[in-house]
Amino acid sequence: MGLSFDSVVSLLNPSFLGTGYHIYVDNFYTSAMLFRHLSSMNFGACGTIRPNRKGFPKTRVNALPRDADRGDMRWIRDGKLLYVKWMDTREVTMCSTIHRAYDGEVMFRNVRSDGVWSRRAISVPTPVKEYNKYMGGVDLSDALIKFYSVDRKTTRWYMKLFLHFLDIAVVNSFIIHKEIALGNGQRPLTQKAFRVHLVKQLAAIGREQSVERPLEQPSSSSTAACFPVPVCELSESPTLKCTKGRRKCVHCQRCTIFKCGSCDVPLCIVADRICFTEWHKDR
Known part of the structure; x- marks a missing residue:
């Protein structure tokens, strides 16, 4: 049924977990086929969805206009599936089997109007608010990686993989630093300051070794x-x-x-x- 479908379903064993839980996923996993299958297993599901996914409504009658203002939203129901489009800084698309489209929630955003910034309350769909509440971990990790990524364009796939693992390792160490600092009642570093400090420490390792360990003199038979x-x-x-x-x-x-x-x-x-x-x- 596809990697995104199989990886979620294989982790959900009702005999161990029971049923009735709500599952939040990002747009790699979200699909109409997966959410209908989870609903049949008595699992609710919510997540961001890619508009080009199979099963996503193709109608333009209820689409957001190009000049949509922040907070504008549209939604369509297809059986148990609720599809929501919401305009923030860009268009956000959601799919859910456990929420109503809008329950009157608002969130505050800094909006620029006529060159003046102001803080304004904008309407937010219920699936978006619940997704931000329960699904912050993965999206936060992805966002932290994108801010200061070491990734570079390359035709060597293994180098792409290595650089991504390096990004993950740095972000994980930054998260651990924040937890330790907050646990000790200290103010943690920003991610940029943390990375600068990390680079300085890594650069100092080689210098410390060269200072502590004297250079070996080559033997008479050495080609040095x-x-x-x-x-x-x-x-x-x-x-x-x-x-x-x-x-x-x-x-x-x-x-x-x-x-x-x-x-x-x-x-x-x-x-x-x-x-x-x-x-x-x-x-």
């Missing part, structure tokens, strides 16, 4: 003392700079203009063959 140098003085002529005085590489027997300054043997340093490294590894 070996370095490439030209086999002869370079010609002043641009046409002879890479050809004059070349010698045969002791590793591949091809001509080269480099040698090891310590071992005094000619060795290649070319993109497709780095005899300098290979020859020293063999020894």
Whole structure:
């Protein structure tokens, strides 16, 4: 039935959980098919929904106008399913099997009119208010990640995955910091200040290690003392700079203009063959 459907249904075992509970999900899971199935299992459901989901009403008769004001709303019922559109800073679409469309609730928003900001009470649908009350956790985590994400465009899917995990780890540590600070009666850092402090701590780790642990001196047999140098003085002529005085590489027997300054043997340093490294590894 699809990942979003199966993942929710597989977690709901009435023999363990009982029935009659209300479930709140985000728009990845919400669908008419899932909510009808949950209703048949005696579970109520509410969540944001994508307008392009199968089963979402396609009629434009009851749609919000383009110049809709904040607080404007429209709703349609399809059996047990209630679909609500509400205008906040952008259009919000909801689906619910447990709420009425509007019970008179309001919320306060800062609204700009004629260049002047003012605080105004706007109408809010019941599903939206209940969703914000019970479903704040996941959406809050997503919002915190979006504020200061380390994500970058890349064609390597594994890098995308790694960066997302990094975002999750930083946000989780920020949430733990807030809980510890509030538990100790302290004022927690903002997320930006927390990230700056985290970066400074991570950057200091390498410096502390380099200060505490002295550099190891290479042994006499180590290749650390070996370095490439030209086999002869370079010609002043641009046409002879890479050809004059070349010698045969002791590793591949091809001509080269480099040698090891310590071992005094000619060795290649070319993109497709780095005899300098290979020859020293063999020894």
